[in-house]
Amino acid sequence: MGSGISSSYSGTEGSSQPYAETYHVVGKMMDDDKKDPNVYDKTTGYFKNPTATTLEDATVGNRIKIAGKDANGPMTYVMDKDGNIIVGKRVNPNDGSNHAPHPTLIGGKDPEVQCAGMLTFEGGKISKVDNQSGHFRPNAQSMDKVNAALQDLCNKNPNLFTKNSVWRKNNGK
Amino acid sequence: MENKIIMETEYLYNRSYDDELTDEEDEALYDRAQQQILDYGWDKTFESWKEYLFTKCISPESVVNFANLFWCYCAGEYVIADPYSFLGYMYYRIDMNPSKYDDLDILDGLAITILPKAGFSNADLMKNPYYSPLEDERLIAEVEKFKNSEV
Numbered sequence: 001m002g003s004g005i006s007s008s009y010s011g012t013e014g015s016s017q018p019y020a021e022t023y024h025v026v027g028k029m030m031d032d033d034k035k036d037p038n039v040y041d042k043t044t045g046y047f048k049n050p051t052a053t054t055l056e057d058a059t060v061g062n063r064i065k066i067a068g069k070d071a072n073g074p075m076t077y078v079m080d081k082d083g084n085i086i087v088g089k090r091v092n093p094n095d096g097s098n099h100a101p102h103p104t105l106i107g108g109k110d111p112e113v114q115c116a117g118m119l120t121f122e123g124g125k126i127s128k129v130d131n132q133s134g135h136f137r138p139n140a141q142s143m144d145k146v147n148a149a150l151q152d153l154c155n156k157n158p159n160l161f162t163k164n165s166v167w168r169k170n171n172g173k
Numbered sequence: 174m175e176n177k178i179i180m181e182t183e184y185l186y187n188r189s190y191d192d193e194l195t196d197e198e199d200e201a202l203y204d205r206a207q208q209q210i211l212d213y214g215w216d217k218t219f220e221s222w223k224e225y226l227f228t229k230c231i232s233p234e235s236v237v238n239f240a241n242l243f244w245c246y247c248a249g250e251y252v253i254a255d256p257y258s259f260l261g262y263m264y265y266r267i268d269m270n271p272s273k274y275d276d277l278d279i280l281d282g283l284a285i286t287i288l289p290k291a292g293f294s295n296a297d298l299m300k301n302p303y304y305s306p307l308e309d310e311r312l313i314a315e316v317e318k319f320k321n322s323e324v
Binding site (some may be wrong): 029032062066067068069070071072073074075089090091096097098099101118122123132133134135137159163 | 190199200244245249272279281283300303305308
């Protein structure tokens with residue numbers, strides 16, 4: 001595993017970072033987060049999103065459950081250094097009018113991920129994924145690893161995916 | 174609005190998102206929603222769904238239930254011409270309090286999906302990762318409009 005792209009990267013608004021094995025939070029975003037005590041604590045860093053869970057742990061039968069209900073809509077996700085896909089709610093439990101950004105799915109002073117973005121669910125089934133994370137701005141090439149992990153999961157249990165999802169179509173079931 | 178489309182909309186929305194359905198039952202509902210869109214077109218279908226929301230969904234729970242079903246029917250895939258009115262009604266009915274009523278953050282999910290699709294880039298998370306519907310002035314203005322129209 002590489003050491004990841006330096007957090008000094010700023011890029012342009014909306015642009016992704018150059019490809020790397022792992023990514024740190026983009027410098028400007030971390031600077032902004034450090035000003036918000038509901039997101040970043042000077043001693044411990046990013047708070048840990050209490051709803052953060054691996055897809056594996058959130059699986060109940062043929063559904064992904066969040067807060068005891070079938071996951072629905074877009075949710076933040078990261079792929080951690082070990083290859084786990086971690087999802088969680090976007091609303092900040094410390095401040096309901098604010099959000100829990102991607103780094104809070106890992107927590108700590110310098111969270112590092114292989115990819116991040118939004119994972120979309122429909123009635124407890126996985127339907128889509130992207131790399132839309134303003135904090136990590138992962139390169140589109142890193143989506144290959146996420147897609148491979150989801151395809152592997154789909155091969156094991158296609159019923160966790162919507163019938164129109166790309167992984168299920170690839171799987172042919 | 175003709176009776177048939179109203180009945181079809183009621184069939185799709187007069188149920189609970191929390192119902193324990195089999196995959197086959199879920200897929201049948203999804204297919205039925207897609208057939209309605211195919212039969213009537215997206216604009217007319219959305220008009221019917223919005224009418225259902227505005228007239229039948231008064232409590233916070235019923236609004237969140239509608240939003241979850243709306244998402245399941247892939248409605249986030251389509252462009253909504255006036256998304257702020259649609260979202261404003263829902264946030265008005267939950268009294269701008271998603272923490273209390275919206276376990277799955279579905280209203281937030283709808284906002285960050287349908288607003289950029291309709292051209293409101295302020296809700297595009299790549300451009301504005303800190304976007305919050307609760308701090309969106311256009312949305313707040315819509316909620317105020319609904320509040321002021323209360324009898």
